[in-house]
Amino acid sequence: MKALNRNTAQLPVQYPVKVLQFGEGNFLRGFVDWIIDILNEKTDFNGSVHVIQPIEQGIIHLLNEQDGLYHLLLNGIQGGKAVQQKRLISCISGASNPYKDYLDFLKLAENPALEFIISNTTEAGIEFVGSGKSADTVPDSFPGKLTALLYQRCKYFKGAPGKGLTIIPCELIEKNGENLKKAVLQYAAHWQLPDSFVQWIEEHNTFCNTLVDRIVPGYPRDTIKEIQQDLGYEDKLVVKAEPFHLWVIEAPASVKEAFPTEKAGLQVKFVEDLTPYRTRKVRILNGAHTALVPVGYLQGLRTVREAVEDETTGPYIRETIFNEIIPTLDLPEEELKQFAHDVIERFQNPFIRHELISISLNSVSKYKVRVLPSVLEYHSRTGKLPQNLLHALAALILFYKGSWNGEDIPLNDSADVLAFFHEAWQQRDTEAVVQAVLTNESFWGRDLTTINDLPETVSKHLKEIQATEKQFS
Numbered sequence: 001m002k003a004l005n006r007n008t009a010q011l012p013v014q015y016p017v018k019v020l021q022f023g024e025g026n027f028l029r030g031f032v033d034w035i036i037d038i039l040n041e042k043t044d045f046n047g048s049v050h051v052i053q054p055i056e057q058g059i060i061h062l063l064n065e066q067d068g069l070y071h072l073l074l075n076g077i078q079g080g081k082a083v084q085q086k087r088l089i090s091c092i093s094g095a096s097n098p099y100k101d102y103l104d105f106l107k108l109a110e111n112p113a114l115e116f117i118i119s120n121t122t123e124a125g126i127e128f129v130g131s132g133k134s135a136d137t138v139p140d141s142f143p144g145k146l147t148a149l150l151y152q153r154c155k156y157f158k159g160a161p162g163k164g165l166t167i168i169p170c171e172l173i174e175k176n177g178e179n180l181k182k183a184v185l186q187y188a189a190h191w192q193l194p195d196s197f198v199q200w201i202e203e204h205n206t207f208c209n210t211l212v213d214r215i216v217p218g219y220p221r222d223t224i225k226e227i228q229q230d231l232g233y234e235d236k237l238v239v240k241a242e243p244f245h246l247w248v249i250e251a252p253a254s255v256k257e258a259f260p261t262e263k264a265g266l267q268v269k270f271v272e273d274l275t276p277y278r279t280r281k282v283r284i285l286n287g288a289h290t291a292l293v294p295v296g297y298l299q300g301l302r303t304v305r306e307a308v309e310d311e312t313t314g315p316y317i318r319e320t321i322f323n324e325i326i327p328t329l330d331l332p333e334e335e336l337k338q339f340a341h342d343v344i345e346r347f348q349n350p351f352i353r354h355e356l357i358s359i360s361l362n363s364v365s366k367y368k369v370r371v372l373p374s375v376l377e378y379h380s381r382t383g384k385l386p387q388n389l390l391h392a393l394a395a396l397i398l399f400y401k402g403s404w405n406g407e408d409i410p411l412n413d414s415a416d417v418l419a420f421f422h423e424a425w426q427q428r429d430t431e432a433v434v435q436a437v438l439t440n441e442s443f444w445g446r447d448l449t450t451i452n453d454l455p456e457t458v459s460k461h462l463k464e465i466q467a468t469e470k471q472f473s
Contacts, residue, residue: 001228001229001232001233001234002232002233002234003066003233003234004066004067004069004070004233004234004235004236005065005066005067005069006067006069008233009069009088009090009233011069011090014048014068014090014091014093015040015046015047015048015091015093016046016047016048016111016113017047017048017049017050017093017094017108017111017113017114018045018046018047018048018049018113018114018115018116019036019047019048019049019050019114019115019116019117019118020049020050020052020108020114020116020117020118020149021033021049021050021051021052021092021117021118021119022052022054022117022118022119022120022121022142022145022146023051023052023054023119023120023121024051024053024058024059024060024063024095025120026216026217026218026219026239027120027170027212027214027216028118028120028170029070029072029089029237029239030072030214030216030218030239030240030241031170031212031214031216031241031245031247032118032120032170033049033089033091033092034072034087034089034241034245035245035247035261035264035266035268036049036091037087037089037090037091038264038266039259039260039261039264039266040091041264042263042264042265043260043263043264044260045259045260047091047113047115048091048092048093049068049091049092049093050092050093050094050095050096050108051063051068051092051094051095051096052095052096052098052105052108052145053095053096053097053098053099054119054121054125054142054145055121056097056099058097059237060095060096060097062236062237063092063094063095063237064094064095065236066235066236066237068090068091068092068093068094068095069088069089069090069092069235070088070089070235070237070238070239071086071087071088071089071227071231071233071235071237071238071239072086072087072089072238072239072240072241073085073086073220073227073238073239073240073241074086074087074240074241074242074243075240075241075242075243075349075351075352076242076243076244076345076346076349076351076352077243077345077346077348077349077350078243078244078345079345080345082350083243084351085243086231096108098138098145099138102137102138105138105145105149106148106149106152107152108149109149109150109152109153109156110152110153110156110157112157112163114153114165115165115166115258116165116166116167116168116258116259117146117149117165117166117167117168118167118168118169118170119142119146119167119168119169119170119171119180120169120170120171121142121171122171125141125142125143125171126142126143126169126171126173126176126179126180126183127141127143127183128141128143128144128182128183128186128187128190129141129144130190132144132191133191134191135147135148135151135187135191135193139187141183143180143183143184143186143187144187146167146180146184147183147184147187147188147191147193150165150184150197150201150205151188151193151197153165154196154197154200154201159196159197159199159200159204161203161204162204163204164200164203164204164205164206165205165206166205166206166208166251166255166258166259167180167181167205167206167207167208168208168210168249168251169207169208169210170210170212172212174278175209176209176210177207177208177209177210177250178207178209180207181201181207184201185198185201188201206251206252206255208249208250208251208255209249209250209274210247210248210249210250210274211246211247211248211274211277211278211281212246212247213244213245213246213247213281213285214241214242214244214245214246215241215242215244215346215349215352216239216240216241216242217240217241217352218239218240219237219238219239219240220238220240224238240351242346242349242351242352244267244342244345244346245266245267246267246268246269246277247261247266247267247268247269248268248269248271248274248277248278249268249269249270249271249274250270250271250272250273250274251270253270255270256270276329276330276331277331279329280329280331280336280339282369282370283325283328283329283370283373283374284321284325284326284329284336284339284340284343285343285346286366286370287325287370287371287374288317288320288321288325288343288347289304289359289370290359290363290366290367290370290371290392291317291320291371291388291389291392292304292307292308292313292317292356292392293356293357293359293360293363293396293399294360294363294392294395294396294398294399295307295313295316295317295391295392295395296310296313296356297356297357297360297399297404297409298395298398298399298404298465298468299312299313300405301313301356302355302356302357303353303354303355303356304347304354304356304359305347305348305349305350305352305353305354307347307356308344308347308348309348316388316391317344317347318344319388320386320388320389320392321340321343321344322337322340323388324374324378324386324387324388324389325374325389326340327378327381327382328373328374328377328378328381357409357410357412360399360411360412361412361413362412362413362414362417363396363399363400363413364396364400364413364417364443365443367392367393367396368443368444368445371389371392371393372444374386374389375389375390375393379451385451385453385454385457387457387461390454390457390458390461391461391465393458393461394434394458394459394460394461394462394464394465395461395465397421397433397434397437397458397462398462398465398466399411400413400417400418400421400425401421401425402418402421402422402425404469405469405470406470417443420440421437424436424437430459430462430463430466431455431459433462434455434458434459434462435449435455438454438455438458
């Protein structure tokens with residue numbers, strides 16, 4: 001079996017570096033770098049990526065050993081058909097560790113061809129950490145490193161307007177671009193950097209809010225030997241992902257022109273406001289997951305795929321999405337329905353075993369954020385209560401009892417939430433349990449019993465589910 005590098009793969013010299021990427025993990029390599037690789041193939045983007053290791057320990061040594069090469073395996077369902085594709089990703093030209101050579105890291109800012117900075121450094125990565133008195137030593141945080149890099153670029157090009165960059169963070173927090181810019185400006189103030197630098201940041205650099213969506217399970221540890229045998233290379237950085245992808249970017253037209261994903265037929269949307277798309281994802285994808293967990297688990301099902309393909313829970317979740325969630329959203333109906341069909345296909349992916357119990361982490365807070373807004377909006381728009389979504393709430397209450405059909409349920413939530421449900425279920429009366437849960441404003445941000453007929457509806461569904469439990473002597 002051959003080692004993977006540019007000689008063995010017979011690949012040409014790389015394009016100039018247009019993108020600096022903070023993060024070498026599975027998601028960026030299975031999503032962003034795949035997109036850039038396709039841009040190079042199908043458009044005149046003609047740019048390569050240089051990867052920055054955002055923390056002291058990482059895997060850039062493997063990237064450098066393989067000359068930035070690795071294979072991406074796409075496995076899933078698209079258009080009702082199983083998809084299995086493999087692609088050698090070749091857009092990464094090199095990788096650096098700022099902790100080993102900080103000056104080399106700063107010198108990357110002097111590249112005249114550089115246009116973009118992309119990141120995924122975990123949700124906690126975008127924050128101001130007030131340690132360090134200057135940019136002369138490597139900052140601990142990602143925003144600190146980014147500030148030092150931008151300051152070096154500003155100095156080197158003497159604040160030239162045309163040398164500003166487009167920063168596209170992929171961290172899964174709301175307003176990620178705005179929060180990253182805020183942190184950069186905090187560092188500029190903390191380090192007492194010149195006003196001219198702050199002005200250059202404000203006027204000539206673009207920080208984009210984004211939404212990313214692709215399931216990337218990552219390195220296929222269990223089957224890697226078979227995969228390497230099939231590839232013919234000893235690839236240590238293989239990544240698995242689903243075919244579905246969506247990247248929504250708030251950005252001006254100039255960014256869309258410079259990053260021509262539309263020409264490549266990719267699902268990358270440049271928008272003025274991504275809020276409707278975030279709401280769509282949270283309500284349909286995440287909301288359906290959260291609703292499905294207790295309903296499916298109490299039916300004896302254990303994975304998302306089993307639940308979606310079950311003769312009872314399958315129709316239930318489809319009806320929930322199309323009849324109760326989509327009517328609460330404001331994007332074009334056909335666009336919403338297409339996204340919903342894509343979600344169902346993703347749930348049916350035979351190549352990913354997605355355990356319901358793993359999704360059940362902190363289900364109460366997830367219901368509040370992902371499902372309750374659909375309940376309230378449906379009630380507001382129709383004057384009726386969404387029966388399926390409230391059935392899910394009833395199932396959730398029963399799920400948090402912690403046992404079903406004589407078996408313990410491995411609940412995973414904060415101690416105070418678990419203690420509350422333990423106490424509530426000491427009562428034998430179903431209505432009393434429902435009353436206790438619905439009036440807990442720390443769960444829902446309001447007293448849900450003030451909504452006409454909601455307590456009675458939840459109690460009715462709860463009793464119906466309870467009646468299906470097997471009797472144990």
